Amino acid sequence: MTTLHRSQDRIEWADISKRLPSAAPRKGELILGFTNGQERHFAVVGSSGLNMQAAGTQLTRIGCAVKLFTASLMDLCVRRGDVSWEDRAQRFFTARLPVDMTIRQLLDHTHSLDDSLLPGAPRLADDKLDVAELCNRLGAMPPLSTPGKLCSYGNAGCWLAGGVLERIHGKCYGELLSEQLLRPLNFTAHMPAGASTICPSVAEELDLRACDILSFLELCFQQEGRDAPFNPRALMRDPIALPGWSPSEQGTCIGWKSFGCGWFGHNSHLPGHITVIRVNPESRTGLLLYGSEATLAAFTRTFATMLPEFSLSRLPRTLDPARLATVRLSEYEGSFANAALRVVVRSIDGTLHYQAVENHVRSAETHSAPQPLIAAENHMFLPAARPFAPLQVLQFVPDAHGTFDHIWNGRNLLRRQRIST
DSSP states (O other): OOOOOOOOOOHHHHHTTTTTTTOOOSSEEEEEEEESSHHHHEETTTTSSOHHHHHTTEEEEEEEGGHHHHHHHHHHHHHSSSSTTTTTTTGSSSSSSSSSSHHHHHTTOOOOOOOOOOOOOOOOHHHHHHHHHHHHHHHTTOOOTTTTTTTOOHHHHHHHHHHHHHHHHHOOOHHHHIIIIITTTTTOOEEOGGGGGHHHHHSSEEEHHHHHHHHHHEEEEEOOOOSOOOGGGGGGOOOEEOOOSSSSEEESSSOOEEEEETTTEEOOOOOOOOEEEETTTTTTTTEEEEEEEGGHHHHHHHHHHHHHHHOOOOOBBOOOHHTTTTOOOGGGGGEEEEESSEEEEEEEEEEEEEEEEETTOOSSSOOOOOOOEEEEETTEEEEEHHHHTOOEEEEEEEEETSSSSEESSSOOEEEEEEOOO
C-alpha cells in the first residue's frame, strides 16, 4: 500500500479508490469526493461507481464545517482593512465581553469561553445575533483558562465572530455568507428555513453541492497572495497544538482543524448527516466524505481504511508496572469542571478513580460509583469501562510550574475547582 503521510507527495485517485472497502453500508449512502485541482472523482463506497455529475450535484449538510466559511469571511474583512487578527473583539461590541480576547482567538478556539451548556446563540428580532444576551450567558460561566493559552473546542468563538461580521456590514450572518461567499463562488446553496437562520458555527440547515465543497477546497491549492478573492491557505499557518491527545486532530488554526502532515479540514456530525472534509494544500489533494447518520459505523471504518496515516492518532500507551510505581497519584486528585461536566478524581487503594457528573442531567445514573482509570503516557488516564462517554481520555494538563490546573477529555478543557475557605 502506498504511504500517504508525506505532505509533499502527490496523491492520485487510483491509489485512494483501491483502498475503498467492498462492503456497502446497510442503510443510506456513503459518498467520497476527490480533487487534485485537475480532475475530480466521486464514488459510492461498496459500489462500482456513481455518475460523476449526479454525485457532484448531490447536496450535503455543512454543519460545523461552516466555521471554515466564517473564517474566510473574516479574512476578507482583514484584507480590506476593516479589522485585524490582533484587534480586541471588544472593539466591536457595546456589551462587555466576559474576557479580553482577539479576533484570532475567537476563531482558533483559544478564547477561553465556556459554552458547553449553551444550545445555540440567541437572536434579535432582525435575525442578527443577540451579542448582549450571549455575553450575559457566557459571563455566568468562569473562563476555562487565560485567552490565547489553551484550545477548547466549542461554538462561542464563531458566534462572536459572526457578531463582529454583522457589526462591520450591518447585515445578518446568513445574508453575508450568501452575498460575499456563496454567490461570488457560484455555489448552489439550499437553505430550507432561509438565509437568516444560518448560524456562523453550526450552520443549522445549510446544504451545499458536493462539487461546490470540492471547489472551495481547490482554493486551498493556490499559492498564498493578496490578489485572490479567497485565500483559505493563509488561514492554515502555525497550527496551535491541542492541550492533549485526540483520536484524530492535532491542532487548530483560524477556522480550520489541523490533522498533521499537512492535512487540514473539519468534521460535522449532525442528526441524519455526517460530513468529513480534508485538504492537503502541498500535495494538492482535497477529500469529501459524506453520508447519512445510519452509515456512521461504515463511515468511520471507511475513512480509517482509506487514509489511516492522517485520520487516526496512535492510541496512548499504558504504563508498565515499573513506571506506574513512580507516579504520584496525589498530584492528580481533585475536582475539575466546565459548565456541562464535573469530574472528581481521587485515589482508591492505589488506583486513580473518577466520577463524572453531567450537570445538565438529573438522574441517579449521574451519581454512580467511582470508576477506575488506567494510567497511560503523558499524564493520561483511560477509563477502564467502555463506552466511557463523555470522556474519551482524561489527560492532566501541566502549567508552567508543573501543576495540573486542567484536564482534557479529548475535545474540551475542564478547570480545577478551588475550595473556598
